Amino acid sequence: MHEFDLIARIRARAALRGDVVLGIGDDCALLAPPAGMQLAVTMDTLNVGVHFPADTVPYDIGWKALAVNLSDLAAMGAQPAWCTLSLSLPGADAVFLDGFTDGFLTLAKQHDFALIGGDTTRGPLSISVTAHGLVAPGSALRRTGAQVGDDVWVSGTLGDAAGALRQWQQGDAMTPVLRERLDRPIPRVALGRALRGLAHACIDISDGLLADLAHICNSSGVGAQINVDALPASAALREAFDVATCRVLQASGGDDYELCFTAPPVQRDMLHALSQTLNLPLTHIGEIVTGTGVCCAGVDVAAAGYQHFA
Amino acid sequence: MHEFDLIARIRARAALRGDVVLGIGDDCALLAPPAGMQLAVTMDTLNVGVHFPADTVPYDIGWKALAVNLSDLAAMGAQPAWCTLSLSLPGADAVFLDGFTDGFLTLAKQHDFALIGGDTTRGPLSISVTAHGLVAPGSALRRTGAQVGDDVWVSGTLGDAAGALRQWQQGDAMTPVLRERLDRPIPRVALGRALRGLAHACIDISDGLLADLAHICNSSGVGAQINVDALPASAALREAFDVATCRVLQASGGDDYELCFTAPPVQRDMLHALSQTLNLPLTHIGEIVTGTGVCCAGVDVAAAGYQHFA
Numbered sequence: 001m002h003e004f005d006l007i008a009r010i011r012a013r014a015a016l017r018g019d020v021v022l023g024i025g026d027d028c029a030l031l032a033p034p035a036g037m038q039l040a041v042t043m044d045t046l047n048v049g050v051h052f053p054a055d056t057v058p059y060d061i062g063w064k065a066l067a068v069n070l071s072d073l074a075a076m077g078a079q080p081a082w083c084t085l086s087l088s089l090p091g092a093d094a095v096f097l098d099g100f101t102d103g104f105l106t107l108a109k110q111h112d113f114a115l116i117g118g119d120t121t122r123g124p125l126s127i128s129v130t131a132h133g134l135v136a137p138g139s140a141l142r143r144t145g146a147q148v149g150d151d152v153w154v155s156g157t158l159g160d161a162a163g164a165l166r167q168w169q170q171g172d173a174m175t176p177v178l179r180e181r182l183d184r185p186i187p188r189v190a191l192g193r194a195l196r197g198l199a200h201a202c203i204d205i206s207d208g209l210l211a212d213l214a215h216i217c218n219s220s221g222v223g224a225q226i227n228v229d230a231l232p233a234s235a236a237l238r239e240a241f242d243v244a245t246c247r248v249l250q251a252s253g254g255d256d257y258e259l260c261f262t263a264p265p266v267q268r269d270m271l272h273a274l275s276q277t278l279n280l281p282l283t284h285i286g287e288i289v290t291g292t293g294v295c296c297a298g299v300d301v302a303a304a305g306y307q308h309f310a
Numbered sequence: 311m312h313e314f315d316l317i318a319r320i321r322a323r324a325a326l327r328g329d330v331v332l333g334i335g336d337d338c339a340l341l342a343p344p345a346g347m348q349l350a351v352t353m354d355t356l357n358v359g360v361h362f363p364a365d366t367v368p369y370d371i372g373w374k375a376l377a378v379n380l381s382d383l384a385a386m387g388a389q390p391a392w393c394t395l396s397l398s399l400p401g402a403d404a405v406f407l408d409g410f411t412d413g414f415l416t417l418a419k420q421h422d423f424a425l426i427g428g429d430t431t432r433g434p435l436s437i438s439v440t441a442h443g444l445v446a447p448g449s450a451l452r453r454t455g456a457q458v459g460d461d462v463w464v465s466g467t468l469g470d471a472a473g474a475l476r477q478w479q480q481g482d483a484m485t486p487v488l489r490e491r492l493d494r495p496i497p498r499v500a501l502g503r504a505l506r507g508l509a510h511a512c513i514d515i516s517d518g519l520l521a522d523l524a525h526i527c528n529s530s531g532v533g534a535q536i537n538v539d540a541l542p543a544s545a546a547l548r549e550a551f552d553v554a555t556c557r558v559l560q561a562s563g564g565d566d567y568e569l570c571f572t573a574p575p576v577q578r579d580m581l582h583a584l585s586q587t588l589n590l591p592l593t594h595i596g597e598i599v600t601g602t603g604v605c606c607a608g609v610d611v612a613a614a615g616y617q618h619f620a
Contacts, residue, residue: 028388128438
């Protein structure tokens with residue numbers, strides 16, 4: 001396969017939208033953003049061996065490359081619109097490409113997310129995606145709005161992906177439910193959009209709860225007090241690890257792609273109702289307090305948060 | 311340096327614009343596109359050893375990574391607005407990062423192009439950029455508009471970057487003027503914008519004149535007849551190579567980042583005047599004809615056009 005065959009193969013399967021004037025196939029895509037809306041833009045890259053194990057199936061690589069970007073749109077409360085994809089491949093492998101495209105476009109379709117362009121190049125396996133969402137002026141969820149007295153909440157369960165990664169690093173078999181969380185994260189797009197007007201601040205958990213909540217605290221000029229016993233855990237995580245390890249994974253493991261947000265206590269009923277509507281656990285895990293930093297007794301905070309180049 | 315220090319180092323130097331509501335530092339950037347304008351979006355990746363020699367200086371890597379994306383905006387006649395940058399680095403190297411950022415932001419500043427977000431990850435050296443431009447509805451230059459009887463034009467000189475690459479591949483010293491064309495291409499942004507309303511079709515030359523002109527022909531359902539003796543060459547190229555090699559480099563060498571466009575003969579005077587205004591050679595190199603493909607007697611067309619995965 002040549003480069004142009006690769007592109008044609010992807011292009012043939014990419015769905016469009018009414019606001020895509022020109023999709024894949026020219027020097028640029030052309031888009032007609034709806035009047036009065038702001039654009040939310042994010043870009044994330046996954047490299048083999050860094051962001052996913054080398055034996056990850058192509059479908060899951062495609063899924064995850066898109067999911068981590070949709071998760072950033074979710075954290076802003078934005079409606080997914082368009083994305084571009086740059087794919088660096090060691091060679092032209094039709095089986096890989098078809099599997100990758102399956103995973104990528106299956107998730108895209110769920111969110112009416114149009115693939116409008118990108119690049120294919122030769123190089124070590126690496127995937128960059130730029131995601132564009134739409135949000136009304138003033139309604140985006142930001143990291144800066146947390147207020148003293150806010151409740152701190154998280155969606156879903158924490159630590160599952162990190163649990164799978166821990167098993168992999170130890171040479172153990174990965175628990176299928178945990179590996180699914182690592183390979184096929186679910187971006188909380190509907191939740192993010194529902195939180196506009198309810199939450200004061202929001203972030204998606206990619207580097208670990210404590211590290212990401214610390215971003216909210218730093219940006220908002222506040223501190224946070226977390227109750228480690230309140231952190232939600234899946235049954236699979238509890239089965240696979242002892243209590244102390246569970247806590248570390250929940251508090252500091254990366255790749256959750258859940259949302260962490262703050263909201264005033266007056267919103268508790270609304271948030272419980274939202275949890276029912278979305279069929280997604282929302283758990284009150286602590287409070288925003290005066291001061292700086294995140295306090296979470298019972299976990300070795302120093303170990304928290306994945307850092308590249310650390 | 312940690313990942314967040316890397317980001318802070320770039321963020322401190324990134325200039326903003328009035329339409330950037332929120333730049334680097336949250337889950338997404340927020341942008342306020344001007345009412346009634348369309349967005350032109352493109353994404354290109356450069357990998358070490360594939361798109362630039364490993365010994366390229368960091369300044370030039372930063373410059374080129376942005377230039378190839380600006381060149382795609384130029385080819386559509388779009389006004390540069392915002393970009394995102396994903397940088398994969400083997401390690402956190404402040405000297406590399408500062409040089410890279412110098413080159414990237416120096417070129418960005420020339421075009422009032424705001425760096426609004428992105429990603430830094432660990433991995434083999436690779437740079438992905440997504441570029442956003444603005445263009446009025448219906449005015450973008452596309453590949454599809456070439457008409458039989460149009461003149462074919464190119465800007466600047468051809469084959470210089472490919473000449474430098476050829477010298478490097480042969481183990482020869484690179485002629486400085488040619489290497490500058492390889493390492494620091496000039497995106498023809500002002501030309502692209504001036505061609506709106508004059509040109510019928512346009513593309514930037516990244517894969518070589520014949521390959522890229524073939525894209526115009528395929529998209530427009532026409533053929534092209536090129537006069538090889540009319541192809542513009544720099545004095546440096548003529549000095550460094552014999553006539554036959556010059557021709558191959560001009561017709562099929564990649565990395566020119568000049569614009570190739572078609573326009574009706576009635577526009578010749580306007581285009582000569584534009585060439586004067588921009589102080590940039592514009593050369594009439596052939597005609598659009600009925601049929602398919604690009605005919606260029608005197609050059610081995612089969613050798614034309616760089617393809618990844620070929």
